[in-house]
Amino acid sequence: MITLHGFAASNYYNLVKHVLLHKEIPFQENLVYPSSDELLAVSPVGKVPAITTAEGFELSESSVICDFLEDSYPKKPLYPELATERAAVRRIMKIAELYFELSSRRLIPFVFSGAQAPQVIKDEVRQVLTRGIIAMNRLCKFSPWIAGDTFTMADIYMYYVATIVHIFASSQLDWDVLAEIDGMKAWNDTMKQTDIAQAIEADRMANMPEFMQHVQAQIKAANAK
Known part of the structure; x- marks a missing residue:
């Protein structure tokens, strides 16, 4: 086991x-x-x-x-059979990691301590998150799943990345990042109900x-x- x-x-x-x-x-x-x-x-x-x-x-x-x-x-x-479709799933996951997950984690010390992050850090995180939002709006399908009609690793990965982004960006940036991506809030609610x-x-x-x-x-x- x-x-x-x-x-x-x-x-x-x-x-x-x-x-x-x-x-x-x-x-x-x-x-x-x-x-x-x-x-x-x-x-x-x-x-x-x-x-x-x-x-x-x-x-x-x-x-x-x-x-x-x-x-x-x-x-x-949790990955499609076609190499091109597998690559598309992995690309969504990589963008979620680089532009959502890692940037949001810069706010962790301030969230846990109850302090506000310096403005320069907030601005840098917001800039990176904005790039991620643009990419996700172009790549995510939400029909009904992130990469199309099949549930994939990207759905699981993004769901747990979204948890971090929502908590940290809301508390430190007063920003609902998920609302900036068309279809993501509804998809996130569906995932949450499983x-x-x-x-x-x-x-x-x-x-x-x-x-x-x-x-x-x-x-x-x-x-x-």
Whole structure:
């Protein structure tokens, strides 16, 4: 059985968890937080998520894990058969990562501390997000799924990226980024109503108080140095 290492408040962790549940792959969860010795034993840079297979194979980085699961468990595929269509799905995921996920994460320290980010950082993040919005409006189909009429890895990936973008951009930039992409709000609501997404969200909310305690302890320890 696969062991999924990480914590339910992490969107990257939940991305992999959604793939496991969608493909009906048996797995167990191991609660562990970033940079701990336990996590470093299975993830070289101490990031979540990571997995360990029944054979003892260890793997980290969410996109790598998702591709491994797709290759190893072909049931209920999350990529189209045609190479061009697979590339189109991956392009949406890469743009979501580069222009939504990574830029929004620059706001994390300020969201967790309750402070406002410096204006220069807000302006830089807004500029990158704007480029992502333009690209997504050109590429996403929402008919009814992101890449067309078939549910793909891009739907799962974007759903958990959108969670981060919505929370951080709303609190720091007073900006509903999802509303800027035609069809994304309705699609996001559809995703949110699925059984898998609701189960993952319940686990995320249950883990959040403990995770925030961990974050505050890390901040306190850093300030004490």
